[in-house]
Amino acid sequence: MNAESLLESYLYKSIKNCENKNSPPRLISAIHHAVFPGGARIRPRLSLAVAQACGNDEPDFALATACSIEFLHCASLVHDDLPCFDNADFRRGKPSVHKAFDERIAVLTGDALIILAYRVVASASVKDKNRLADVLHCISNGVGVPEGIVAGQAWECESKATLRQYQKAKTGALFYAATLSGAIASGDLSNDWGLLGEVLGEAYQVADDIRDVIANPTELGKPTGQDESLGRMSSAKELGLSGAVNYFDDLINKAVLAVPDCKGAGKLKKLVQAESQRLVPKKGPMRVSRSVKSPSRVIFPG
Amino acid sequence: MNAESLLESYLYKSIKNCENKNSPPRLISAIHHAVFPGGARIRPRLSLAVAQACGNDEPDFALATACSIEFLHCASLVHDDLPCFDNADFRRGKPSVHKAFDERIAVLTGDALIILAYRVVASASVKDKNRLADVLHCISNGVGVPEGIVAGQAWECESKATLRQYQKAKTGALFYAATLSGAIASGDLSNDWGLLGEVLGEAYQVADDIRDVIANPTELGKPTGQDESLGRMSSAKELGLSGAVNYFDDLINKAVLAVPDCKGAGKLKKLVQAESQRLVPKKGPMRVSRSVKSPSRVIFPG
Known part of the structure; x- marks a missing residue:
């Protein structure tokens, strides 16, 4: 089984282990809804890739750690979509949890996923x-x-x-945790694995800001133009679309350089580059718009 | 320092440890608001009392465990008070978190407290x-x-x-965890410490149902009549007020019998009895109402 399938099956099994005849059925359905089908699973794949690069001598624990990161990510999406935050009707191409179920179930699903994240690590x-403690x-x-x-x-x-303070905490911190936890799960405390995650997290956020401006909501599976309509900070707003794409490229180069020397460094660098291509393709609308100076010209032409 | 002061200071210190120059100030204030001043701290006191009855050979860990239980309890109160659930304006005699701050901060405060609960145990x-794993x-x-x-x-x-399924999960489970975790923190895996918590949890819930019917909202520090107005299940509704008070007494007797043989058993039994007196005093309005057959005659006279 490849890493992706192992991950999907571990996520599924971890939820199944929390079900019994006493579990409330709508909450269980909502947890499944929030986790499957997943997005790109970039954070847990990154955590696993680092664990593998570090030798992966405790594979069950590394998988549990990666799942934990994904459950926490899913929890944050469910709560972030709530009416009091983004009030988003869609996520990953289907109704968000509070739309498919209700607001109460959405609050509880987020809570349950946070708890499940810790449980899965403690049980591995x-x-x-x-x-475990680390x-x-x-x-x-x-x-x-705090962060x-x-x-x-x-x-x-x-x-x-500040934009940086906000993005670092909202996105960077879990990417940082993804790479660092993968290394810890495999017993490597000697290298600075957090930096790779931090830089990738920032790159991912910048890509997300770019997509929020120019992507098609159907292809993206969630509403676009949210940063503008919710008055949220965004690098595309701050740097302009062209500046944001350049900044993304710089961050990817920085991430590749941040991969510490280790047996699996080459494979990991390739993964970083493949991800960058998936996020902001070298050819396509995100690159065409490099010539546009201000994002407002793209979103609101004329 | 006595157990209560130790607990308060550990709760305070655990939150302080999560603050730095990068932490968002309103969220930090809201976390303090949700935890201080506390209620009776019955769950963490119970956890600590069991740890002490079992020898308390890892006092820092037992304190962290007790704090964790309290943080989880506070998290559940904050989310339970949200507009989509109870929409409660008051808690512990002051505005609930979503009233004092806003709904978004209340969702995040609950999330932060769940995370803090795990962090405090992992860091002890x-x-x-x-x-730790146990x-x-x-x-x-x-x-x-599931439960x-x-x-x-x-x-x-x-x-x-069913009422039992609901109350067992909503209240009983954390009481069960309070007594069992206190024993685990002190290394006692040989006795069934969970039963004591389970029975006390049910007694506590019954007392809460009784208070919801007959207490004064100002004295209670939160709205009353919530079970009736929200159509929630309640033992006072199911058994009548008199039946609920009798059931409470039976549960307290059962709890005293459930204290396993150990060095501190006598002290623990006294604590259980003192708590029962605090919850449903032997003399007073809750006992006077024993003669009333149906709770509806009390809440809605005539």
Whole structure:
């Protein structure tokens, strides 16, 4: 089984393990809805790829760690889509959880997924239990206060915040946790694996900002133009579309350089480049728009 | 320092450890608002009391475990008060988090508290790391799916649910986790410490149902009559007020009998009895109303 299939099956099994005759059926359905079918699973794939590059001597634990990262990501999407935040009707091409079920179930689904993320790591087999404490600490930093996803979402509720502070917490922190936790799960504490995730996280956020301006909502599977309509900070707004695409390229180069020396470094660098091509293709509308100076000319022509 | 002060100071310190110059200030204020001043702290006190009855050979870990239980409880209150659930304006005698801040901050505060609960346990010092995995598993059962608090709240969103199934998950599960985690934190895996928590949790829920019918909202610090107005299941509705008070007494007797043989058993039994007196005093309006057959005669006279 390849890494992608292993991951999907581990995610599925982890949810199944939480079901029994006493579990409330709508909540269980909503959890499935929030996790399957997935998006690109970029964070857990990255975590697993780092674990593999570091030797992957505890494969069950590395898989559990990667799943945990994905559950936390899914939780953040469900809560982020809530009416009080983005009020998004669609996610991954289908109704968001509060639309498919209701708002209460959406709040609980996010909560359940956060808990499941921790449960799956705590339940995985790992000989060196110090890794358990270290991974838990790492993922908590990625999602909690002061600098994780929840803090990032909270910056949306502040009147003063810098773009970098906001994006670093809202996206960068979980990418940082993805690479670092993959290394910890495989016992590599010697290299700075967090930097790779941090830079990739920023690149991913910039790509997301670009897509929010120019992508087709049907192809993207979620509404576009959200940053503009919700008055949210965005690198495409700050740098212009062309500047944002250049910045994305710089970040990808930086990410490739950030891969520490290790047995699987070459494979990992290739994965980074393949991801960059998927996010902002070398040819296509995102590159054509390089010549456009201001994003507002694209979104609101004339 | 006594157990109560130790607990308050550990809760405070755990939140402070999550603050730095990058943390979003409104979210941090809201977390403090949700945790301080506390209610009776019955769950963490119970967890600590069991840890002490079992020898308390890892006091830092037992304290962290107790705090974790309280953070999870506070998280559930914040989310339970949200407009889409109880829409409660008051909690513990002051505005609920979504009233004092806003709905977005309330969603994030609950999320941050769940994460903090896990972080505090993972960060505590403990020589035997197996206890870490066991405590994490135990608290996850108390709050997650299939039978923890989140599942309990989800039963409110189902058309078919039994009162026992609902209360067991919504309240009993975290009490079960409180006593069991206290024992695990002190290395006692030999006795059935969960039963004590389960029975006390049910007693606590019955007392809460009784108070919802007859208490004064100002004294209680939150709105009353919620079960009736929200159409929620309640033992006072099912058994009548007199029946509910009798059932409460039976449960307290059962809880005292459920305390396993151990060095601190006597002290623990006294704590259970003191709590029962605090919840449903032997003299007072809750006992006077024993003669009333139906709760509806009390709430809606005539």
